Amino acid sequence: MGTARSRKGAFKALIFGLALACSAMPAQAKEVAVFAAVSLKNALDGATAAWRRKTGKSAVISYAASNALARQIEAGAPADLFFSADLDWMDYAASKNLIRPGTRINLLGNQLVLIAPKGAAAQASLQPGIDLASLLEGGRLAMGQVDAVPAGKYGKAALEKLGAWDGVKDRVAQTENVRAALFLVSRGEAPLGIVYKTDAVSDPNVRIVATFPEGTHPPIVYPVAMTQDSTNPDAASLLDFLRSADAKRFFEEQGFTLLKTAGSGS
Secondary structure, eight states, X not given: OHHHHHHHHHHHHXXXXXXXXXXXXXXXXXXXXXXXXXXXXXXXXXXXXXXXXXXXXXXXXXXXXXXXXXXXXXXXXXXXXXXXXXXXXXXXXXXXXXBOTTOOEEEEEOOEEEEEETTOXXXXXXXXXXXXXXXXXXXXXXXXXXXXXXXXXXXHHHHHHTTOHHHHGXXXXXXXXXXXXXXXXXXXXXXXXXXXXXXXHHOTTEEEEEEOOGGGSOOOEEEEEEBTTOOOTHHHHHHHHHTSHHHHHHHHHTTOEEOSSOOOOO
């Protein structure tokens, strides 16, 4: 009987000791959830890996078109940072009170280019009056959805400015994001595509035919901000790192420009 009691007492003491030990252990840090435009993938993967090496903290990144990400955040998807490929979708998120005031900055710039498969002979000068339809030679022009995906919106604006949109609008292969347009050209399934310069330099199977003049489309600006519902204390640390000199080289290596004035934009 005494032995049974002693064993029961020892078991209770063991359980109590384990409970104390567990309560004393620090909670495992939660990864920072980043929702980012797919055109950022190469640069942002490198930058967040450097942040992990420096701080021991980590991030999990969901890449998609900015419009899709903004809608997901609006629907309640858990995100700590939103990194958009244009101002419009960040403005949309802000209008829905999804972005934390005071954390938004315009971080990066980019260029819009016309691409072809690496071995293609296509040549073009992106000047007013260009006959882009003839360059397609019966194929399709790959670009992001022109009413939603930032690269698609920029591309349509540029083609309209050059007077080329009406000639190709019925021959556009619209994709759910800019990387999908890149892949169509990279695999030779489209003779031409419109993507960001950073996408083009990431794929050895395509070449840049020409760069769209800046005045043909709105400035390409990538804003980033913390979300309103983020409770992860490491989110601010990652945002600060992305603005730092340590992160700068990852963006510049992929062809992004660092905006000299980081501001809220509109």
